[in-house]
Every structure is written in C-alpha cells, then in structure tokens.
Amino acid sequence: MSKQQLAISELIAAVEQECRRINYGAITSENFRETWEAYRRYAESRGERHYQAQTASLFLKTLFDYPDREPKSTIARSMIRAMRVLGDYNLFGRILMQKAGRGNNLTSDDFQTALINYEKQCEARKNQKSTFKRRAWILHHIIEHFIKCGATTCKEINPMHISSYVQSLLGYSKNAVESRLSTLRGFLHSMYLYGLRDDDLSLYVPKLYYPKSAKIPTTLTPEELSKIFAVIDRGSPIGKRDYCLILLVLRCGLRACDASNLQLNNINWECGHIEFTQEKTAVKVQLPIPEDVGIAIIDYLKYARPQTNTPYLFVKLIPPYDKLVYPSNIFNKYLARANIKHGQHAPLGMHTLRHTLATRLLEKDVPVEVISAILGHTKVESVKPYLQINIEKLKECALNEMCVSGGVVNE
Numbered sequence: 001m002s003k004q005q006l007a008i009s010e011l012i013a014a015v016e017q018e019c020r021r022i023n024y025g026a027i028t029s030e031n032f033r034e035t036w037e038a039y040r041r042y043a044e045s046r047g048e049r050h051y052q053a054q055t056a057s058l059f060l061k062t063l064f065d066y067p068d069r070e071p072k073s074t075i076a077r078s079m080i081r082a083m084r085v086l087g088d089y090n091l092f093g094r095i096l097m098q099k100a101g102r103g104n105n106l107t108s109d110d111f112q113t114a115l116i117n118y119e120k121q122c123e124a125r126k127n128q129k130s131t132f133k134r135r136a137w138i139l140h141h142i143i144e145h146f147i148k149c150g151a152t153t154c155k156e157i158n159p160m161h162i163s164s165y166v167q168s169l170l171g172y173s174k175n176a177v178e179s180r181l182s183t184l185r186g187f188l189h190s191m192y193l194y195g196l197r198d199d200d201l202s203l204y205v206p207k208l209y210y211p212k213s214a215k216i217p218t219t220l221t222p223e224e225l226s227k228i229f230a231v232i233d234r235g236s237p238i239g240k241r242d243y244c245l246i247l248l249v250l251r252c253g254l255r256a257c258d259a260s261n262l263q264l265n266n267i268n269w270e271c272g273h274i275e276f277t278q279e280k281t282a283v284k285v286q287l288p289i290p291e292d293v294g295i296a297i298i299d300y301l302k303y304a305r306p307q308t309n310t311p312y313l314f315v316k317l318i319p320p321y322d323k324l325v326y327p328s329n330i331f332n333k334y335l336a337r338a339n340i341k342h343g344q345h346a347p348l349g350m351h352t353l354r355h356t357l358a359t360r361l362l363e364k365d366v367p368v369e370v371i372s373a374i375l376g377h378t379k380v381e382s383v384k385p386y387l388q389i390n391i392e393k394l395k396e397c398a399l400n401e402m403c404v405s406g407g408v409v410n411e
Helices: 008-021 026-045 053-064 074-092 109-124 129-148 159-168 174-193 222-230 237-252 256-261 291-303 327-337 351-363 368-375 380-388 391-397
Strands: 273-277 284-288
Touching: 008 026, 008 074, 026 053, 026 074, 053 074, 053 109, 074 109, 109 129, 109 174, 129 159, 129 174, 159 174, 222 237, 237 256, 237 291, 237 327, 237 351, 256 327, 351 368
Parallel strands: none
Antiparallel strands: 273 284
C-alpha cells in the first residue's frame, strides 16, 4: 500500500523536484527519468496507476532477473538505483542516501506497511527524524536479509530468520551490533502492536551484555594530531576545506553530522560564536569560535569554497557543489595518510576528535557540567566515560601543547 497514493506520473514529478533540490547531476536525473517512465509504461500496461512495490520488483525481475542475478552493467545498476529512489520517496517522502544498486532488494508491500507503522511508532516516541532515517537504512538491510532467507512477508518471519541475521553481524563492532539489534527489536515489536503479527518476535532478539564502564573513549595524542595536520595540503582548495573541517570538530567538539549540517547563517561573526541545533538531540548549542578556527573558516570561504546557492558551510568541490555528506570519510583518509592506527578494540573516527577535546578539558579541570554543555550532551552523566582515563598519563598531552601544522591550538 502506497503511503502517499500519488499517481505514478505525479510521483515521478515529485521525485524529480526533490532531485533538483538536493542537486543531483543533470545526467543522473535524466537517466533516472528514463527508467521511471519505462516503469510507468510497464505499470500502466498492467492497469495500475499508482506505485506498487511488487510491480516495481517484477519490472526489474523482467529486465535483469534481479535480485536473483546481480547485474554488472552500469546501466542496469543505474536503473535499479532509480527504482530504489522512487520507492524510497513513495514510502518516506525523501531520498535515502545509500550506495546504488548493490544488494538493495525492493521490499514487498507488506514490509512497506510495516516500515510505515514503525515510522509512526518512532514519531509517537518523539524520535528525531534523523534517528528514524538511520534506522530505516538499517531496516532495509534487515528486510533484505529476511527476503534472501525466504521470508517475503511479516508473517513468514520466524526465530530462525532472526538467528540468521544475528549471526550475520559477526565481526561488527559492539556499538554497530547494539544499534542493529535495537532497531530490529523495535521493528518486530511494531509488527505486533499494529496487528501484522499475532506474536511478538522481538522477544527472540538477543540482548548484548557488557559493562559500560569498560568502554573507554579513544583519544589522539599531540604527536598524532601533528601528523594528521601535516599531511593536509593546505595550499589546495580541498586541503583548505578539510583542514577547516577537522580543526572545527577538534576545537569545538561537533559531531560529524552537525559539522555536515552546519550552515553559513549558523556563524555569527559579530558575536564570535556558532549557534546551531544538534541533529541527535535537537538541543540548541552556542559555541565560541576559537581564533584559529575563525582564520581557517575565512581562508576556506575566500579561497576554496565554490560559488553555490547551497546554504551549507562545507560542500563538495565538484559540481553540483552540494552538501558534504560524509565528513568522517575525509578524516579517515588523513588518518591513513598519517599512518595512524589504533587497535581493534579502540577504533578511530571523527568522533575521536570529540573524545580528545573532552579529555583535554578534563585535564584543565574544566567542570564536567561545562564540558557537557560544550559537547551538547543532554545529561551530565554522558561525560563520565572520560573520567575513566588515566589523567596522569594524559597530562603529557595538555591542551596548550597540542601543536598543529602552521600554529598552536590555543585555549
């Protein structure tokens, strides 16, 4: 059952408008439109005027024997991605960001109804839209796994399918497993609440048990930070943008998603602060702009950021110059160039910069309430993991000694 009940031609027009809004390339948009028009003609030949997921699946099955056979041609994968975009917009009213055509089976109408119900449950719990968006991405992979196991409807799922999915998570980090199991548990429970199943399969989803106190945040030493900044080519536009991004996250403690969502109007130059609403908590925060960060932003705006109508601060440097979506990938690139690797149980990522800022502030005897406010935590208890770190050992890495290429990170 379609969520919006638009005629296929109306749905295509709406998705085209959304593609223009998020700056899809002209060639990509044209290829998508050709696929959607082909699907419209196919559906109309079957007497259907509205989008149906099962018909969309049959359309791709007829063309490429997908998903039973994974097509390798660029054209085929583009058409599969186009149909995924159409289905996502019909279901969620937006386009989900994910890789094109690789293992993205289109869901049945029964699963689409379950997804709609789950979204209603998230709204009732007052979850942020960004939270549901992340969970929807996980659920697409969960549903894909169920379909491959032979369960094409909610009532066909059994405990063995759940066990099979849990086993597929072997090798994932604890946080990733916990997130996926929590999403699966909520999804299965919503099926029971909305009458799609007579039993509550969420009871079969195992829970992870490990001491929270054992989770110690990973930080970077001044020497490691110096290596990272040393491999950034600050003479190039890409280097200016990346240096500004990484320095901003390090000095202000932003989450990667908030750095990506930061807009030009969030910067108040007269007052010297950045003010924005966090994506994760929906809490407004106001942070002072350190002098070195301000200089880096000005350098990036004057000599690197292209002329574009997008309101976002950090943008891609190739047309159509839209928002930089995955800043963590940029940081990981420089970690690799600097040859900085931590062990399996101490993974590194852009979040490590937040950890580094928090631990350095603790070294300076900054009250945990202030640190919690800087990081945008809704609870002061969120700072407690940083208190587990050996402060005596970290005194060698005092904040006023954190040197970066071209200057010193100051208080």
